[in-house]
Amino acid sequence: MSGEISREEVAYVASLARLRIEESELDMFTEQLSAVLETAAALNSLDLHDVPPMAQPYPLANVFRPDVVVPSLDRDEVLAQAPAAEEGRFRVPPALGEAP
Amino acid sequence: MSSHTTAVDVAAAVRSGEQTAMATLERAYEAIAARDDEIHAFLHLTRERAQADAARVDEAVAAGREPGRLAGVPIALKDNMCTVGEPTTCSSRILERWRPPYDATVVDRLEAEGAVIVGKTNLDEFAMGSSTENSAFGPTRNPHDTAKVPGGSSGGSAAAVAADFVPLSLGSDTGGSIRQPAALCGVVGVKPTYGAVSRYGLVAFASSLDQIGPFATTVEDAALCFDIISGHDPLDATSIPTPLTPTLPTLNDGVSGLRVAIIDELSGEGIDDDVIARTEEAAEALRDAGATVEHVSIPATIYGLAAYYLIAPAEASSNLARFDGVRYGHRVEGANVAAMNVATRSAGFGDEVKRRIMLGTYALSSGYYDAYYGKAQRVRTLIANEFAEAYENFDLLLSPTSPSTAFDVGAKSDPMALYMCDVCTIPSNLAGHPAMSVPFGVGDDGLPVGVQVLAPMLGEPTMFRAAKVLEAAAKGMS
Numbered sequence: 001m002s003g004e005i006s007r008e009e010v011a012y013v014a015s016l017a018r019l020r021i022e023e024s025e026l027d028m029f030t031e032q033l034s035a036v037l038e039t040a041a042a043l044n045s046l047d048l049h050d051v052p053p054m055a056q057p058y059p060l061a062n063v064f065r066p067d068v069v070v071p072s073l074d075r076d077e078v079l080a081q082a083p084a085a086e087e088g089r090f091r092v093p094p095a096l097g098e099a100p
Numbered sequence: 101m102s103s104h105t106t107a108v109d110v111a112a113a114v115r116s117g118e119q120t121a122m123a124t125l126e127r128a129y130e131a132i133a134a135r136d137d138e139i140h141a142f143l144h145l146t147r148e149r150a151q152a153d154a155a156r157v158d159e160a161v162a163a164g165r166e167p168g169r170l171a172g173v174p175i176a177l178k179d180n181m182c183t184v185g186e187p188t189t190c191s192s193r194i195l196e197r198w199r200p201p202y203d204a205t206v207v208d209r210l211e212a213e214g215a216v217i218v219g220k221t222n223l224d225e226f227a228m229g230s231s232t233e234n235s236a237f238g239p240t241r242n243p244h245d246t247a248k249v250p251g252g253s254s255g256g257s258a259a260a261v262a263a264d265f266v267p268l269s270l271g272s273d274t275g276g277s278i279r280q281p282a283a284l285c286g287v288v289g290v291k292p293t294y295g296a297v298s299r300y301g302l303v304a305f306a307s308s309l310d311q312i313g314p315f316a317t318t319v320e321d322a323a324l325c326f327d328i329i330s331g332h333d334p335l336d337a338t339s340i341p342t343p344l345t346p347t348l349p350t351l352n353d354g355v356s357g358l359r360v361a362i363i364d365e366l367s368g369e370g371i372d373d374d375v376i377a378r379t380e381e382a383a384e385a386l387r388d389a390g391a392t393v394e395h396v397s398i399p400a401t402i403y404g405l406a407a408y409y410l411i412a413p414a415e416a417s418s419n420l421a422r423f424d425g426v427r428y429g430h431r432v433e434g435a436n437v438a439a440m441n442v443a444t445r446s447a448g449f450g451d452e453v454k455r456r457i458m459l460g461t462y463a464l465s466s467g468y469y470d471a472y473y474g475k476a477q478r479v480r481t482l483i484a485n486e487f488a489e490a491y492e493n494f495d496l497l498l499s500p501t502s503p504s505t506a507f508d509v510g511a512k513s514d515p516m517a518l519y520m521c522d523v524c525t526i527p528s529n530l531a532g533h534p535a536m537s538v539p540f541g542v543g544d545d546g547l548p549v550g551v552q553v554l555a556p557m558l559g560e561p562t563m564f565r566a567a568k569v570l571e572a573a574a575k576g577m578s
Binding site: 017032040048055078092 | 198199200201202293294295307308334337338340341403405406407409410417421424425426427428429430431433434435436437438439440441442443445446449454455457458459461462465472474475476477478479480481482484485514515516519530531532533557
């Protein structure tokens with residue numbers, strides 16, 4: 001890894017994250033993200049081949065709860081917080097068709 | 101506030117009938133009204149709920165029922181903890197109109213002990229920052245000097261306690277967001293063991309790092325609050341299922357015979373001389389109280405910052421994908437669902453949040469995952485292993501909390517300069533260990549300095565004992 005990111009890569013990553021970055025902001029974000037990735041390049045000096053990755057510090061495996069019916073959030077209260085709802089569901093614009 | 105300024109004193113006065121919870125609440129709101137225009141610790145006051153909480157406590161006292169260990173104690177919550185029907189914005193435009201349909205577990209536990217929820221405090225948007233300047237609703241100021249930042253991201257909760265608006269508040273700490281503002285505001289701040297406090301109802305930033313913890317003016321208040329909010333919660337799958345040892349019973353046991361070490365890598369280069377001097381004086385105070393104090397090298401901690409700024413953004417990019425204009429109040433319309441997602445997120449998130457989402461998306465993307473995220477996770481193991489080795493020889497570790505005292509509002513406009521503020525606090529989050537900041541004197545500029553006490557997994561009882569000794573020694577200095 002070079003520890004840097006190009007303007008084009010920033011624009012591509014933004015599109016993956018569903019963010020629109022204005023042309024005028026691209027240079028700023030590219031410079032800032034490059035600075036962080038340069039710092040991250042310090043990790044390259046470490047030999048980590050024998051070191052396993054850690055996903056979380058207090059590993060709990062197979063966390064189960066009793067399989068009993070308990071009250072959940074009220075559907076209407078949850079939907080009342082959505083920008084649009086209809087017939088007990090979240091309402092969204094057409095999901096098929098042209099890409100943005 | 102009244103003459104009773106600690107949570108323990110307020111609860112005792114309310115319990116004995118010396119003052120009512122309602123009068124205590126009104127005094128808190130008067131203090132807030134008098135000075136919060138200047139400080140901006142609060143985003144919203146939860147007046148109706150607070151009055152209902154206070155009335156319930158006063159009724160219990162009048163009827164001779166147990167009013168709880170926090171009877172009538174006004175408490176502020178960082179605005180990333182859910183409160184049913186009240187704003188929970190995370191200081192972001194994207195959640196401005198959302199009202200949670202449920203309470204966070206910590207809120208339930210506080211109210212069950214008689215606490216009064218007075219309001220929601222300012223933070224860096226989605227808890228991403230170290231100065232509380234990065235809020236969509238304007239910055240919070242440091243009560244000790246309003247030209248300075250309070251630290252962050254829980255700057256509103258730290259300032260609310262430092263300004264004597266409330267004796268207790270809650271923050272969340274992902275890389276130092278409780279401890280660093282506690283240090284800069286001169287209050288006690290605790291990051292508990294990962295899994296000790298339920299996160300049900302905490303809006304997630306980086307799920308393998310986030311923990312909720314208290315701010316207080318005394319170590320005893322912080323210990324009391326920790327004992328109340330900690331413990332297993334079936335609603336949080338990362339919550340530790342075994343019973344935790346309460347910290348209050350041993351709080352005054354002292355440090356005689358404890359083995360303490362200053363972490364060399366976090367007490368040298370990049371840390372201001374006055375902050376290092378206070379840390380060494382804190383070590384001396386522990387030695388005077390009967391502990392042995394040495395130095396220890398934990399070399400991997402110097403890679404903590406680099407690992408953190410890959411892991412935290414990676415997890416944030418995933419957690420914040422849920423803010424898509426479908427479920428949480430805010431939407432900017434678009435011709436189709438993808439266009440609506442893009443328009444909503446682009447208008448709703450601030451620059452720092454966008455920066456971290458992009459960084460995290462990049463670190464997780466195909467072809468870069470092993471080089472960035474995977475490597476950072478291995479460094480995390482390295483840090484945890486080196487801590488484990490150190491804890492074979494020592495009971496507690498010591499370091500500065502923040503590299504400097506509070507800096508000027510607007511002084512750190514470069515993101516990387518702000519990230520450096522977390523260099524001493526990040527290693528504990530990566531390892532999952534508890535750590536806390538205790539006020540210990542002032543810097544050359546007269547502003548508060550915090551010293552960090554670090555403990556191994558579930559080492560809170562010992563950590564609080566050392567904090568209590570440092571608190572007493574700091575009082576003796578001033």
